[in-house]
Amino acid sequence: MAPFPSLPGTDLRLGRRELLLGGAAAGFALAVRPVAASTVTTATQGLTAGWVSVPAAGGAVRAYRARPVKGSGFPVVLVVQEIFGVHAYIQDVCRRLAQLGYLAIAPSLFDRQGDVTQLPDIPSILPLVATVPDAQVMADLDATAAWAAASGEGDVARLGITGFCWGGRITWLYAAHNPKLRAGVAWYGRLVGQATALQPLFPIDLIAKLKAPVLGLYAGQDDGIPNESVQQMQTALKAAGSPSRIEVFPGVPHGFHADYRPTYRAAAAAAGWTQMRAWFRANGVV
Template sequence: MGQDIILTAPDGHSFGAYRCEPEGSPLGSVVVVQEIFGVNNHIRDVAERFASIGWLTVAPSLYDRWQPAFTGGYTPDDVASGRDLKEKANAEAEKVILDLGTARSAVAEAGKVGIVGYCWGGYATWLAASRLNFQAAVAYYGGGIINSNDEQPKCPMILHFGALDTSIPMTEVNAIRNAHPDVSVHVFDADHGFNCDQRSQYDPRAASVAAMLTERLFSENLRN
């Protein structure tokens, strides 16, 4: 369903992306933002799922500036490598935003554009929703959002968290909720990574409900 493509940012940086087209005319477009593990099989599967229900999707390889074509699984070594790249990306967040803007432009042909991110991608989505021109945004278990709690999303946004996620304590979730009453915050009885069926933390019920809420937000705000 998808194909690997190359995108070029305004500063000349070329990076990979996975693009998926729906059957028939797209409802709109969605940028899918990776976990710390790059555009791996799970993120490709997520992009394909959105395309299967009508959205033109693209998943940019945001670590390419620091390690081209990086993908990881979910082993301790993969986690360590992903976290190292996350720190490098966070230190140059303006470049991440530049590449997300490029990804947005790459699918804007289909009309309004939404963005959804997972794990570190949830944090990147928070920044993109605040700084770029997306029409809807969803962040799943976005670690680090609390550190940018002064950012203000410019579009309708949902945040999905897990009550069992020790990396994002409920004190942080509540602080984000209190600072942003216009952002819809949902907390599931699940752990970090509950949407990923390749991880032990996968929770089918939480994933299903979160997907329903996400798809409804996109349908209400992006549909052509």
């Protein structure tokens, strides 16, 4: 197989050897196995990376954070998980951002409800995820940003957020929640849906309340997020005069950035990553 084309500005290594040796596979959620040969492993050289404990209401939250070894006061990016938890892919995204000079930190947002990384399939995961209140998630993200500031490692005056799938929806919500956020990048997060007591609002409901600009990166052939809902969001953003916008990548499926899954599309993933970096730079997350 041809080597993985590195995402711009990152130090990435093809993780096939590690997967064959069994080292990397252990870090992935049970529900996503077998892990694809295209999986990326980012070098930890020059980084401080690992789990930390974040004080939060209701008990401490585990979080995976990565930052450059040298320096302090780095711009902060909150990384929001998919439904599969803070497994190896989300940890690697943190390291990719750290290689670019960020303090990237991914809180484990389902821990109070259970450990989704140990569940065998999506039908087992979805009922647990449905019990996670949006209010709890917002509070835990706030606590994570506060930890970054108190640690001296991060400068939350330069705070950004990015999230994938489930975390894409949360990215939009957090942009409407935190007035100190500078920018968000949502990867194929749900935009409309059926409200529940625990998840009462969707991004389409919050356009007028967005406190930071969001770049949405969406798939043109997404089986779970209809194109009609993306077009509805684009129209609503334009009508509101919002600085937020959505980029649609034609011909690619949901999860096109997830290099450990068959849905991965290298060209779209690299292009989206480049756009994310430019969005953060343009909005002061640098």
